[in-house]
Amino acid sequence: MSLYRAGLWLYLSSVVGQLGGYLFWLAAAALASASALGEVAYLVSLSGIITTLLSLGLPSAVMHLYPATGDKRYAEGALAYTLALSLAAAAALAWRPVLSLLVATGSLSALYSAYLQARLDTKLIFAATAAGQAVRVALVPILIPLGADALAASYAVPGLLLIAATAGKGLRPRLWGLRELAPAGVSVWAPGVVSVLGTNLGVVAAYHLAEAEAAGLVYIARVLADAAVAPVTIVTGALLPYLSSATDKTPRAVKAARLALAISAPLAAVVIAGGGHVLALLGKQYVQAHPALAVFTVGNMISIISGVLSTLAYAEGRYSATLAGGVLANATRALLYFALGTAPLGVAASFLIGSAAHLAFFSILKRHVAASLAGFAPRLLASSLPALALSPLGLISAAGGAVLSYLLAVRLGLVSRGELADVARQVLPDSVYAKVAPLAARVLDLVT
Numbered sequence: 288m289s290l291y292r293a294g295l296w297l298y299l300s301s302v303v304g305q306l307g308g309y310l311f312w313l314a315a316a317a318l319a320s321a322s323a324l325g326e327v328a329y330l331v332s333l334s335g336i337i338t339t340l341l342s343l344g345l346p347s348a349v350m351h352l353y354p355a356t357g358d359k360r361y362a363e364g365a366l367a368y369t370l371a372l373s374l375a376a377a378a379a380l381a382w383r384p385v386l387s388l389l390v391a392t393g394s395l396s397a398l399y400s401a402y403l404q405a406r407l408d409t410k411l412i413f414a415a416t417a418a419g420q421a422v423r424v425a426l427v428p429i430l431i432p433l434g435a436d437a438l439a440a441s442y443a444v445p446g447l448l449l450i451a452a453t454a455g456k457g458l459r460p461r462l463w464g465l466r467e468l469a470p471a472g473v474s475v476w477a478p479g480v481v482s483v484l485g486t487n488l489g490v491v492a493a494y495h496l497a498e499a500e501a502a503g504l505v506y507i508a509r510v511l512a513d514a515a516v517a518p519v520t521i522v523t524g525a526l527l528p529y530l531s532s533a534t535d536k537t538p539r540a541v542k543a544a545r546l547a548l549a550i551s552a553p554l555a556a557v558v559i560a561g562g563g564h565v566l567a568l569l570g571k572q573y574v575q576a577h578p579a580l581a582v583f584t585v586g587n588m589i590s591i592i593s594g595v596l597s598t599l600a601y602a603e604g605r606y607s608a609t610l611a612g613g614v615l616a617n618a619t620r621a622l623l624y625f626a627l628g629t630a631p632l633g634v635a636a637s638f639l640i641g642s643a644a645h646l647a648f649f650s651i652l653k654r655h656v657a658a659s660l661a662g663f664a665p666r667l668l669a670s671s672l673p674a675l676a677l678s679p680l681g682l683i684s685a686a687g688g689a690v691l692s693y694l695l696a697v698r699l700g701l702v703s704r705g706e707l708a709d710v711a712r713q714v715l716p717d718s719v720y721a722k723v724a725p726l727a728a729r730v731l732d733l734v735t
Contacts, residue, residue, distance in 0.1 A: 501629075553688075561685045564678075589645075
């Protein structure tokens, strides 16, 4: 499977995951209070923190070492350690069964997902995500009367399906490879821990410093902000194994960052300028989360650039730099949450400042790559103007603005016709590509 097709399945997984999450929250918001949803957000965020603490960075180590060496035993060794840690954590958290379920499922599904990504075999991830999200949405009316714990437990469904499907892929636990897995994993695990604290701790802080309703608003704003940049997964979803196995890493990283920014900018502009219309679909009480949503989205756009730069550094084996940059960015976020976490906008501002710190660090470390990307900034901003201008007028206008922004991105050379054709050729089946390519070419003739 090619990089783009692997990335496409990851993107589609992200799309159905975000869509399923949106429909889940839409249904839950209609049947439960914001405080109840805040309780669910708190449990899910806390389990995410615990899961990352237990991971030891093994999923990232597998995505780096397995493609670089072709040795499947690295994945099997990581599975053995993850299985042992998951069982221990489930037992320790037995006082709140939903946490045991979410942590054990999250740990194992993350490892299996990394294994599939390392093989560029990501279609199964999409299938498990799509089926799991459909089940979650269907269960909302049944679970709400059972309380927040039952509703939060539904987050485990996609992971359980992925574990069940991947267990038959010939991967068996084996105590092997710890000497190589440990440094590769811990170097990204430490910043990963702080990264999860830098994202999920905002919900936890709002829950404890303000109220459950504030935690719900923070969580919804973050979910929608993540959806705005989800399409970049087509390019960046399998970037680590791709760069790890490549010799010309830097030019490929620059191209990936440029394409990712061009893909995400129009959608981000829609969310920043017109996110209130989307939030209103959840209920009038959620519109107050729009300022936080806009700030989270800006932080995510910054993170696209720094994420590619940090992935490049990690693929080059610069583990200490990856560690230092991650700790700097996310420790900044975590500390600010306790100062600003009494309101959703304060949580979002803390996230944005951490994103800026991450970008500053890796821009200094990889200054030549950062300088190349900076040259695209004026055209990127110009291409986003139609979406920014039309989105406040309503959802239909926002969609039209996004289309105009994408066409302008091609016109301004952010994405070339050759690159579009290359992505489409790798992503689409041959029969579909043969039908779509002529029509797309005529449209692009009008633009370029």
